[in-house]
Amino acid sequence: MEKKSVTFIAKMDEFLHSAVSQCVELGVSDDFHIEGIRVDQLAFRPIAEGSLVVISSPSLEGMVESYLPQGSKMIIAKRMFSYQNLRGMLEIPKGIKVLLVSDTPETAYDNIELIRASGLDFELYPYYPGADYPKDIEIAVTPGEAEHVPPHIRKVVDIGFRVIDLSTWLAIYTHFDNDNFQKVTMRIMQSLVYITKELNNEIQHAHLLSKYLEAIVNGIEDAVIACDEEEIIRFINQKAIDSLNLRGASIVGEKAAVSLPSDFYHLQQQCEENEDILVDWANKTYFFRKTHIFMEGRFLGSLLLFRQAVEIEKLEHDYRMRLYSKGLVAKYQFDDIYGESPSFQKVLQIARKIARSNSTVLLLGETGTGKELLAQAIHNASPRRREPFVGVNFAAISESLLESELFGYEEGAFTGARKGGHIGWFELAHKGTIFLDEIGDASGAIQNRLLRVLQERQIMRVGGNKVIPTDIRVVAATNQDLKQMIAEGTFRADLYYRLNILPIHLPPLRHRQEDIPWLVERFIRKYSYDLRRPPFTLSKEAMKAMQEYEWPGNIRELENVVEYLAHIVEDEGFVYQLPFLVENAESLDDGFSEECEQLVEEYSKRGFLEEMAAILLELQQGGTGRYALSEQLEAHGLSISSQQLRYRLKLLQSNELIQVGKGRQGSKISSKGEQFLDFLKRRNGKGNRHES
Numbered sequence: 001m002e003k004k005s006v007t008f009i010a011k012m013d014e015f016l017h018s019a020v021s022q023c024v025e026l027g028v029s030d031d032f033h034i035e036g037i038r039v040d041q042l043a044f045r046p047i048a049e050g051s052l053v054v055i056s057s058p059s060l061e062g063m064v065e066s067y068l069p070q071g072s073k074m075i076i077a078k079r080m081f082s083y084q085n086l087r088g089m090l091e092i093p094k095g096i097k098v099l100l101v102s103d104t105p106e107t108a109y110d111n112i113e114l115i116r117a118s119g120l121d122f123e124l125y126p127y128y129p130g131a132d133y134p135k136d137i138e139i140a141v142t143p144g145e146a147e148h149v150p151p152h153i154r155k156v157v158d159i160g161f162r163v164i165d166l167s168t169w170l171a172i173y174t175h176f177d178n179d180n181f182q183k184v185t186m187r188i189m190q191s192l193v194y195i196t197k198e199l200n201n202e203i204q205h206a207h208l209l210s211k212y213l214e215a216i217v218n219g220i221e222d223a224v225i226a227c228d229e230e231e232i233i234r235f236i237n238q239k240a241i242d243s244l245n246l247r248g249a250s251i252v253g254e255k256a257a258v259s260l261p262s263d264f265y266h267l268q269q270q271c272e273e274n275e276d277i278l279v280d281w282a283n284k285t286y287f288f289r290k291t292h293i294f295m296e297g298r299f300l301g302s303l304l305l306f307r308q309a310v311e312i313e314k315l316e317h318d319y320r321m322r323l324y325s326k327g328l329v330a331k332y333q334f335d336d337i338y339g340e341s342p343s344f345q346k347v348l349q350i351a352r353k354i355a356r357s358n359s360t361v362l363l364l365g366e367t368g369t370g371k372e373l374l375a376q377a378i379h380n381a382s383p384r385r386r387e388p389f390v391g392v393n394f395a396a397i398s399e400s401l402l403e404s405e406l407f408g409y410e411e412g413a414f415t416g417a418r419k420g421g422h423i424g425w426f427e428l429a430h431k432g433t434i435f436l437d438e439i440g441d442a443s444g445a446i447q448n449r450l451l452r453v454l455q456e457r458q459i460m461r462v463g464g465n466k467v468i469p470t471d472i473r474v475v476a477a478t479n480q481d482l483k484q485m486i487a488e489g490t491f492r493a494d495l496y497y498r499l500n501i502l503p504i505h506l507p508p509l510r511h512r513q514e515d516i517p518w519l520v521e522r523f524i525r526k527y528s529y530d531l532r533r534p535p536f537t538l539s540k541e542a543m544k545a546m547q548e549y550e551w552p553g554n555i556r557e558l559e560n561v562v563e564y565l566a567h568i569v570e571d572e573g574f575v576y577q578l579p580f581l582v583e584n585a586e587s588l589d590d591g592f593s594e595e596c597e598q599l600v601e602e603y604s605k606r607g608f609l610e611e612m613a614a615i616l617l618e619l620q621q622g623g624t625g626r627y628a629l630s631e632q633l634e635a636h637g638l639s640i641s642s643q644q645l646r647y648r649l650k651l652l653q654s655n656e657l658i659q660v661g662k663g664r665q666g667s668k669i670s671s672k673g674e675q676f677l678d679f680l681k682r683r684n685g686k687g688n689r690h691e692s
């Protein structure tokens with residue numbers, strides 16, 4: 001028997017292809033002869049007699065009618081989305097704005113109707129070439145018309161061509177009184193079963209995921225509360241339940257405003273997004289952090305994490321202690337760096353600014369000018385302050401050890417390599433700061449490797465083959481003239497330019513003499529405190545000598561001198577006690593004191609100790625001739641005859657306390673004379689104290 005025929009008619013080939021392949025899939029083509037004709041082909045492709053005509057849209061009715069053979073009937077195909085394709089739409093959050101993209105206004109509106117009818121809750125906006133649409137939309141859904149999607153759309157869900165629905169197939173089978181329709185229903189049902197299975201798997205998968213998530217969130221140390229966009233609690237972990245004392249009460253699914261303790265609720269409401277704040281609640285201090293959850297630009301709720309501040313402090317403390325135990329901590333802050341002179345203050349001001357950045361710093365200055373101190377202060381004022389500070393001194397480590405210490409090594413990298421390998425300083429400094437001290441002493445080979453690390457921010461262990469990315473801030477220092485070293489070929493120019501990004505020059509102490517009294521006073525306080533002794537002062541002469549000294553060892557040397565004085569000085573330090581003026585201050589002190597005692601005894605015996613001291617004091621103000629000196633003494637109430645004065649000056653000269661110039665040159669005090677005066681002052685001081 002000849003098969004009855006069904007003719008699909010549409011404007012576009014796509015519909016015809018889809019209808020024909022559906023006929024094959026559902027077995028309809030076994031029961032009927034299937035044909036597909038485009039509307040524009042009707043003039044030269046006649047419809048078979050007795051064929052049932054199925055048109056794709058009501059708009060074709062008028063056009064097709066005139067080509068309909070006698071006795072043929074025409075029905076309009078009803079269409080639906082395939083279930084498989086609809087799955088893509090299920091992933092779009094509900095209530096979100098979505099653009100429905102189609103080729104014509106008609107199909108765009110049709111599709112919107114269909115999606116609404118499937119119960120999917122989106123704000124749908126029609127779009128077809130040339131149409132206007134809200135520009136804040138980020139997602140588009142299209143039935144196989146992806147080429148029309150406007151370019152700025154971030155996500156496109158192609159739900160494919162709409163397929164012919166069950167009622168249309170039923171109409172076809174009923175038209176021909178064909179009982180095979182059950183077969184078609186079965187096949188359509190099968191695809192539904194498949195979808196249901198898929199959905200079931202997905203639900204199970206989602207359930208499992210939520211269980212995993214719950215286990216993870218319960219395992220973390222913070223208290224966590226997640227609310228949806230309507231402030232309904234969707235998740236709360238055990239830690240939060242314990243902290244808020246909500247035991248026994250099930251508050252998931254409840255309004256946060258009602259279920260959380262009201263003062264707590266109001267506090268967390270004031271919390272700005274992604275800002276860590278300290279909040280006092282129930283006699284305890286908490287650390288709050290709130291994060292908003294967005295999906296495809298839509299607010300879906302918020303996550304509140306909180307924890308008692310003491311717990312965090314303890315964690316930080318433990319972490320710092322671990323770093324301390326490994327020696328990976330910078331102890332100095334900017335407050336520990338002394339210096340009031342404008343030139344030094346300027347240096348500190350620049351360094352404070354630089355500290356906040358991540359760029360490489362090069363500290364230049366003579367030995368003892370405070371380069372390491374400053375490197376530590378920079379680290380402690382930087383966002384990396386809680387992370388390790390690793391100091392490497394290139395002058396202090398042998399070349400053979402340096403490479404493996406800097407970069408670490410893998411197990412078996414060389415004979416004697418430790419089992420399990422060894423972590424290098426660059427790795428240890430990850431997230432923190434590495435201080436490359438005395439960089440001018442790095443060998444050529446080390447310079448090459450350093451250059452690579454600075455360029456690529458990656459290291460490779462000795463004997464290893466994998467690169468380890470590192471996030472490190474580099475502070476380098478040197479007291480050598482790197483530019484000259486480049487000229488001599490001992491320092492790589494490219495390494496120098498990598499290091500010399502933010503150079504800081506630390507001035508030598510002799511260029512900021514005005515700082516010396518101030519520094520001396522700070523160090524006196526420091527060492528007096530350390531030695532649990534009362535603070536002392538320096539005589540005017542001693543301070544002057546300190547200021548005039550060149551200080552080749554800079555502040556380190558000055559500090560050492562003050563520490564030394566803190567051990568030997570009683571109330572006031574004198575010139576003769578300054579170690580840099582004499583080879584061996586302490587031993588000289590012993591001998592010199594004895595000599596001074598003898599002089600005091602001799603002058604006292606002769607009854608002119610006071611006059612000798614007065615003469616020395618006058619000469620300390622400046623060298624002068626005998627006549628002027630006599631007048632000055634007179635002015636201070638001491639009248640000495642010129643004979644007597646000549647004698648006294650002779651004696652002072654023979655004791656090397658003054659130098660007498662030839663002719664009219666007059667006399668001046670010697671450094672021994674200065675020290676003798678200091679001795680007298682000290683002696684008088686002691687005497688006074690004794691009397692009181």
Ligand SMILES: Nc1ncnc2c1ncn2[C@@H]1O[C@H](COP(=O)(O)OP(=O)(O)OP(=O)(O)O)[C@@H](O)[C@H]1O
Nearest residue numbers: 336337338366367368369370371372373479555556
């Ligand atoms: N401005 C300062 N304020 C207080 N103390 C300082 C200052 N500068 C240096 N010091 C002291 O001097 C000592 C030496 O400083 P530091 O080690 O930082 O110098 P450096 O320039 O790195 O020396 P070197 O080049 O020899 O390594 C420090 O221990 C510190 O006590």
